[in-house]
Every structure is written in C-alpha cells, then in structure tokens.
Amino acid sequence: MDSDTLQAFQKELTCSICMDFFLDPVTIDCGHSFCRPCLCLCWEEGQTPMCCPECRRGSEKPDFKTNIVLKNLASLARRARASYVNSSEEHTCVAHKEAKGVFCDVENSLLCGLCSQSPEHVAHSHSPMQWAAEQCRENLLKRMDSLWNMTQEMQTSLKQETSKTQSLKEYVALRKVMIKAEYQKMHLFLCEDQHLHLDTIEREAKEIFQQLKESELRMIQQKESLKDMYRELTERCHKPDMELLQDLGNLLERTELVQMQKPQPVNPELTSWRFPGILDMLNSFRVHNVLTQETITHYMSLPEDVRSMMFGDERQGTSREPQSTQSFAAWGAQTFTSGRHYWEVDVPHSLNWILGVCKDSLVSDTGITIDFEEASLLFSLRMNNHYRLSTNSPPLIQYMEKPLGKIGVFLDYDNGSVSFYDADKGSLICSLVSSSFSSPLKPFLCLGSP
16 A cells, blocks of 8 residues: 555544544544544533534434444554554663563553563463553543543533522522511511521521532532543543553552542531420411321322422433322311411421322322412422422422421411421421412321331
C-alpha cells in the first residue's frame, strides 16, 4: 500500500473530535462516526447537544451501538502505528538492554523477555504487550462507562438539589404565613414568642440554604472530578501501548478513589416549634369517636397533580397504576357542616398514611376513591431512607419533622380551614385554607401496611 493510500486509510479511522484513531467508535444518525467518549463529552458540554459535531444534523437518540468494524480497523491501525514507534531508553530493560515487550499480569508492569523468565516473574502469567494493551483499553472503557453513568446520575442529583432550593424558598414563605395566622388565634402576650419563632425559622432556613448551596457545590465538584478522570482515561487509552501500561496501578487506584467520593444529598427539614397553650385551646373543640373502622384491601385513587407532587422524580419510569395492598381504612360516621371541631389520631407504627377530611369517599371491593374537590389531606410517605409529608390542597411538600405519635386535626368549617398538629409536641404541621366549604365533610384516615 503506497503512502498516500495509507494516509487516506488512516484518516478514515480517525475521530474528527480528538484527531486520533477511533476508541469505541459509534455511528450516529447522519452517518458520521466518532469515539464514544469524545461524543459523550461533546454533547455534555456543547451549547446544542444531540447534534453531529461535523454536519450539525440533529440526532434522534443518545445511545448508539459500537461500530465493531471500525473498532477492529482502528485497533489494527494502532498496532501498525506502534510498530513504527522507536524504542527509547525508558522502554528498554536496564539490566538486559532489551526492549520491554512482555506484560506481567500480576504486577501490571512491562518486562523484557529475559526478565519475564527470571525467578521473580517466571511463576506469573504474562501477555504480549499489544494484546495486553488492547485488553487494558477494554477494561478502561468499562471503567469510563461507569464513570459516565455516575456523571449523569450526579447531573440528575444536582438538578434535584437545585430544585429543592426554589421549592424550599416558596415553602418557607408559605410557612411564615402559616405561623403568623396561627399566632393570630392566640393572645397578644405571645407576640414575643411569635417573633422568636419567625427568627428561628429564618435562621434555620438560612442554614439549610447554605447546606443546599454547599451540597450543590460538592456535586458540581464531584461531577467535574468524574469528568476529569474520564478525560484522563480517554487520553491514556490513546497512548501508545508502552505508555498506556506505565503506572497503570496508580491510575486504577485514583479512578476507584474518585468513584467512592459520592456526596450525599441534603434532606431539608425545619424544627417543629411548640406553640404555648395551643393544645388547651384546641381541646375546647374536642370531639370523640369520629372514626369508624374497617379493614379492606384497597388502593387510593390520586389526581395527577397530587401524585406528581407526592412522588416527584423518584417515581419516574415506574408504573402509574395503583397498587393494591392490605391496609387499614377508617372514615367518619358523622359529617360536619359548620363549627369548629378537633380530634386526634394515633399513627405510631405506620410508615405511610393519609389523614384529614373529605367531601365523600366511595368504597368498593377493589378500592377507595376520594372526592378531592373539597378534601384537605395530609400524606406521609416513606421515600427511600426518609419520610416526606405533603398536602393535596395545595399540592405541597411539607419540610417538617415527621410526627411519630398522635396527630391533631382541627376543622374550622366556617372559615374554610383545616390544620394539622403534632399533638405530642404541641407544634403546627401545616394549615390548609380554602375560600369556603359548601359540602358536608367527614374525617378520613388510611394507614398503609407496616
């Protein structure tokens, strides 16, 4: 093969991004081919992702299969290039003045032929340098794939952490409104306690915002560390065989260290503050035996906005069909059409529960359907290793400590409000206010399976 033909052949096996022979090549929709690592980084950092770096044509899918033919040809081209690399003193055995062409699989080091037969290495398994280099590239590609997946996971975690900041800001603003409204029910001498409460939540919120900011920074730094290691592995894969295998153990150790340093997300949670005298006031409206009991196999039919708020990104990719589980359900034997009413419910051992008042409930052999038109409900769900409190009206996450004992429910029908309290601590969980109630309301409770 003449020189011009050889150069043209090698050009066809060269990635236009890194200008080196293809490494795990993929062919995208427009027909152009690139190294998979180069394309991933290009699309990750580009202003217009999912476009061909050469023709700028959009791509319909982000994942492509390896082009086996190009991969094999590029491997042959690398071997041909390696045969032209002159041996240097660094790659020559000092003791035997012979080129290092054997790789020790046990010590991850290059040896000359005589060293490989020495007593120190004769019992070890050995491989030809070029074969070992190709195996090393394949192993590094697998590690790169793991690094890239972690990078994408970190990007998702970063987006979720960033969204927590905005969500928490909105919640803190609403929380202040709740607190102010609660203090209006109490006597004027509690003003000092009110100001102290607001200052505390402001200070706690500031600390949590700082924690979220630091968490976002850690995730950004970890993402960049992962990408830097990814780039380093990419560069190492493009090295000639001898350079590729130099100090390989240290490279693999640093790769594992970067992957182990995964930051944990922040779980923002505000302290439950005790309201002096609130339980005494609420108990003046105490009603008893508001719930009848029945055990059934059921599912809850939830509106889309409530389902999205309750489960968020953590339910992406899962079925939205309701799951049938053996649960305990109880609802009011009496209905309320006016006045103020307070009752308490004990939920000490339940991981998941729904509590509040509703317009009506339809009970059948297959499940319970709640009319959410005038329902005011508090949900407790176990999400991974923590609990999430949320409400349906408005659909909102409650960044509060989960009550572990009795929960008080205060219905002020005439003013259109329902408030939930941690009865053991005497603290407010949340207040739900609507314009007015127009239909009879009944208490409702659903406890999930333990």
